[in-house]
Amino acid sequence: MTTTTAVTLNGVTKRYGEVQAVAGVDLTIRSGEVVALLGPNGAGKSTTLEMLLGLVRPDQGTVQVYGASPTDAIAAGQVGVMLQSGGIIEDAKVGELLNLVGGLHHDPLPVSDALQCAGIEDLANRKMKGLSGGQKQRVRFAMAIIPQPDLIVLDEPTTGMDVESRRDFWASMHAETARGRTVLFATHYLEEADSYADRVVLMRHGRIVADGTAAQIKAGVSGRTIRATVPGADLATLASLPGVRTVETRGDVVLLQCADSDDTLRYLLTSTPAHDIEVTSADLEDAVLALSTEALSAEEETLT
Numbered sequence: 663m664t665t666t667t668a669v670t671l672n673g674v675t676k677r678y679g680e681v682q683a684v685a686g687v688d689l690t691i692r693s694g695e696v697v698a699l700l701g702p703n704g705a706g707k708s709t710t711l712e713m714l715l716g717l718v719r720p721d722q723g724t725v726q727v728y729g730a731s732p733t734d735a736i737a738a739g740q741v742g743v744m745l746q747s748g749g750i751i752e753d754a755k756v757g758e759l760l761n762l763v764g765g766l767h768h769d770p771l772p773v774s775d776a777l778q779c780a781g782i783e784d785l786a787n788r789k790m791k792g793l794s795g796g797q798k799q800r801v802r803f804a805m806a807i808i809p810q811p812d813l814i815v816l817d818e819p820t821t822g823m824d825v826e827s828r829r830d831f832w833a834s835m836h837a838e839t840a841r842g843r844t845v846l847f848a849t850h851y852l853e854e855a856d857s858y859a860d861r862v863v864l865m866r867h868g869r870i871v872a873d874g875t876a877a878q879i880k881a882g883v884s885g886r887t888i889r890a891t892v893p894g895a896d897l898a899t900l901a902s903l904p905g906v907r908t909v910e911t912r913g914d915v916v917l918l919q920c921a922d923s924d925d926t927l928r929y930l931l932t933s934t935p936a937h938d939i940e941v942t943s944a945d946l947e948d949a950v951l952a953l954s955t956e957a958l959s960a961e962e963e964t965l966t
């Protein structure tokens with residue numbers, strides 16, 4: 663049976679002692695989508711991915727990958743995985759390790775192709791233990807694509823890579839997605855989500871607080887950032903202006919996140935010595951910050 667749904671999480675929860683790591687996640691990913699999972703530290707991204715991969719059992723809810731259990735989908739070679747740690751034998755040479763992984767699958771990508779896709783042909787005879795963090799990440803990526811999977815799941819794949827390596831890595835990923843592969847990746851890099859994902863799922867405190875294209879998420883946050891030099895700024899007054907969401911300072915420079923920048927600008931120009939004023943519209947970072955703050959306030963309201 664062919665299905666156009668790659669992943670279905672239904673009401674999934676996971677608690678570790680006092681910590682509600684995942685607090686009821688519903689998520690459907692269609693085949694061919696490239697989805698970024700974003701969120702601050704401890705938001706529940708890794709736990710969600712671990713449940714999706716069958717590494718952690720949810721307390722409640724169900725997980726299906728291509729209509730089957732995660733373990734069955736992985737055994738069938740439908741899922742390639744790149745996690746933050748584990749999965750590598752430090753004493754093995756890169757080529758040997760990839761051969762080993764290939765041996766676990768019935769239609770593996772030839773090792774030479776995996777090395778080429780990951781841009782690490784020159785590392786084939788190097789031992790894992792001598793490699794840099796970024797090089798190890800590329801080996802993990804090569805391991806993830808060996809099964810020729812329909813779905814690739816990556817947990818912070820470019821951590822430890824320099825800017826050039828990150829660019830090369832995403833170029834390799836593009837080649838994979840052009841083949842129609844479904845990709846789900848967790849990241850802290852907003853520009854990666856913005857540039858490479860069709861869809862951004864934002865988590866906070868174990869919940870999904872936004873889900874849409876990067877453009878939709880940005881559009882959901884109306885408003886502007888005002889940056890101005892305001893000597894002796896009265897922060898309490900600025901924070902209390904209608905339409906001002908947050909106030910930050912860096913020396914004399916004040917950063918205001920505003921729902922209504924016109925009124926704030928009028929105030930700055932007429933009632934303060936503000937100069938060098940810049941107004942910019944929200945980028946994904948602002949959107950994520952605003953949505954995270956809104957989610958937090960909503961949670962606090964529920965608690966009180």
Ligand SMILES: Nc1ncnc2c1ncn2[C@@H]1O[C@H](COP(=O)(O)OP(=O)(O)OP(=O)(O)O)[C@@H](O)[C@H]1O
Nearest residue numbers: 678681682683701702703704705706707708709710
């Ligand atoms: N094995 C575990 N034992 C106890 N607590 C855990 C375990 N795994 C995760 N947690 C806790 O669950 C919460 C969610 O963690 P998780 O690693 O899923 O978040 P994350 O969004 O991936 O964070 P990061 O961006 O820092 O990787 C955190 O408070 C974390 O400390």
